Amino acid sequence: MDRITWYSSCIERWQLKRGDHIYCWRTRAGYLYSHHGIYESDQKVIQYCSASTFSSSSSSSRQAGFQIPLALSAMTQAQRTCIACREAEREGGVVISCLDCFTEGDNICLFVYSVPRWFRNMWLIGSPSQHTCLVEAEDPPETVLRRANNLLANHGGFSVDSYDLLTNNCQHFAIYCKTGRKLTRFN
Template sequence: MGVLTNKIERENLKPGDHIYSYRFAYAYSHHGIYVDAGNVIHFTRGEGQETGTGTVLDRFIGSSLPQRRPLDDPCPICDDPSKGDGVISSCIDCFLSGGDLYLYEYDVTRKYFLAKPLGGTCTLASSESPEQVIHRAFYFLRKGFGVYDVIKNNCEDFALCCKTGLQVIPTVSVGQSGQAASFQAAGGVILSSSLMFLARSSPLGFLATNVSGLAGIYGKYCVNRLVNDIGVRRDVRRVVLEEET
């Protein structure tokens, strides 16, 4: 593990690990909980269902589904997991859909978190024991994890909840997903950048202030990512499973 990459080999995986794989290059990542013997429990959007964002994100989230296999070459373990909806269990090959394997990191320092340019790779929050993580994953496999929402309740939110037992209060506008927070923060960066460029009427004036301006914008992006991390924010609640009451 390091600042540049979280890539991991399959033989180094441990039960209860939070894993992910990128779709569409590095535009979006799909997350799940590694159980054992090559099995992964993850949260998906049903094939053909819209996320309701009305943006290009709908295309990215569609890619979170396992790729449909040819009818004459079904997966011997999963049959056709692309038909799945909600919390499903599949083999790691179907989960990865041809992508590389990465390990999500927990209990990182703020300095390390901010050094990561992409969201959805690590958190300041601590993970609970592998036994507790796997127990929650199987519970949600049986009971569900609500309705999939790209911003408020996605595959990363699911994995974070399995690992920490925490979930953002439903009334807030954004879930605990690091990549969702990054999308929103990046949107603010683009807007601020556009306003800054328009404000520079002189090329010389632009060059004189460009570096400091961009540094400030990037700083806002990093701060927005940090304040939305599940290990920092306070608008969360502990999930109590029905069988624990």
């Protein structure tokens, strides 16, 4: 908890460390959900996402596990500056993107591990459905990045076909990279 305060888990880009589990609240979706990933280095993030469809013939688009209106999806797509990031996220699964495309202009937050149970319980009072810290310990950054890069190359249990909003999403991916455990529920 050395880089966040009691009131905020937001951090600045210069505070990022290799292997950090970061997330961004999606402001364009009214803070309805957050998107998680593992900071790799050189402004790159390894993340897990559902396949996105940016077709003008579709009335909605599936992104990050939610059905969102095509107009919002098109706005999000237009925010992307990198063709490589757009193409990777269109395919879905475990992908690497630049930090700018990952954040979509939203604030970067740090997911915290090894917190005391009382702290986690207090944190959940304001947001019982959103988990931003865990009691579990995190592994060293080298181990975290080895797991994330292995999943980037092989997908493992995080293929585009296995994406599930509730049981196998970007947060589950990041927690697995940090702890080596696939959590079925948040402790």
